[in-house]
Amino acid sequence: KAGVTQTPRYLIKTRGQQVTLSCSPISGHRSVSWYQQTPGQGLQFLFEYFSETQRNKGNFPGRFSGRQFSNSRSEMNVSTLELGDSALYLCASSLTGTDTQYFGPGTRLTVL
Amino acid sequence: AQSVTQLDSQVPVFEEAPVELRCNYSSSVSVYLFWYVQYPNQGLQLLLKYLSGSTLVKGINGFEAEFNKSQTSFHLRKPSVHISDTAEYFCAVSGGATNKLIFGTGTLLAVQP
Numbered sequence A: 001k002a003g004v005t006q007t008p009r010y011l012i013k014t015r016g017q018q019v020t021l022s023c024s025p026i027s028g029h030r031s032v033s034w035y036q037q038t039p040g041q042g043l044q045f046l047f048e049y050f051s052e053t054q055r056n057k058g059n060f061p062g063r064f065s066g067r068q069f070s071n072s073r074s075e076m077n078v079s080t081l082e083l084g085d086s087a088l089y090l091c092a093s094s095l096t097g098t099d100t101q102y103f104g105p106g107t108r109l110t111v112l
Numbered sequence B: 001a002q003s004v005t006q007l008d009s010q011v012p013v014f015e016e017a018p019v020e021l022r023c024n025y026s027s028s029v030s031v032y033l034f035w036y037v038q039y040p041n042q043g044l045q046l047l048l049k050y051l052s053g054s055t056l057v058k059g060i061n062g063f064e065a066e067f068n069k070s071q072t073s074f075h076l077r078k079p080s081v082h083i084s085d086t087a088e089y090f091c092a093v094s095g096g097a098t099n100k101l102i103f104g105t106g107t108l109l110a111v112q113p
Helices: none
Strands: A005-007 A010-013 A019-024 A031-038 A042-050 A053-057 A064-068 A074-078 A087-094 A107-111 B003-005 B010-014 B019-021 B024-026 B031-038 B044-050 B056-058 B064-068 B073-078 B087-095 B098-103 B107-112
Touching: A005 A087, A010 A019, A019 A087, A019 A107, A031 A074, A031 B098, A042 A064, A042 A074, A042 B098, A053 A064, A074 A087, B003 B087, B003 B098, B010 B019, B019 B107, B024 B073, B031 B064, B031 B073, B044 B056, B044 B064, B044 B073, B073 B087
Parallel strands: A010 A107, B010 B107
Antiparallel strands: A005 A019, A019 A074, A031 A042, A031 A087, A042 A053, A064 A074, A087 A107, B003 B024, B019 B073, B031 B044, B031 B087, B056 B064, B064 B073, B087 B098, B087 B107
């Protein structure tokens, strides 16, 4: 079974731009969660989607948003990028949303 | 609220020596506990998990961990490490009504020849 895939793997943007990251979960998994990883703040939960509905949200500004499609694929969007948004963005999927999460390779976002 | 503490930011060890990476957690509800490993420029790979049952959990690559409820700990151990075990190790907790993972700050295991 294929694992979680994320595209693109690397992205360079400038301040003020917006970006969309994509995540395809493991086949059959209905829950997708997003995490941000930075050297200063570590791994932080962004949000979780289950059956196209946002079920949980972390403590991030409204510039960070996401959605999930009927095939469980998810996208996250960051608008008005700031230098501090530079990070590795990790997506994780799970079968029901209350079980083990499996992570993708991440998207490395650099904001210049 | 839940939290995870990994006291050691870096653990240097010689190849074939045993290692223990420490993890303590705080939670007001029953928890699930996890150890993930991250190799350079990669995502997180699940090493092992404790959901319920036996407190000694065996994972991949020869790692094991023991859940100790009274000490609120979930330390990771390996009897003999290899150079290839060099990576960052994260302890995480989830529980209650949410599947959100709360991570520790990570421990860099540096295996030396």
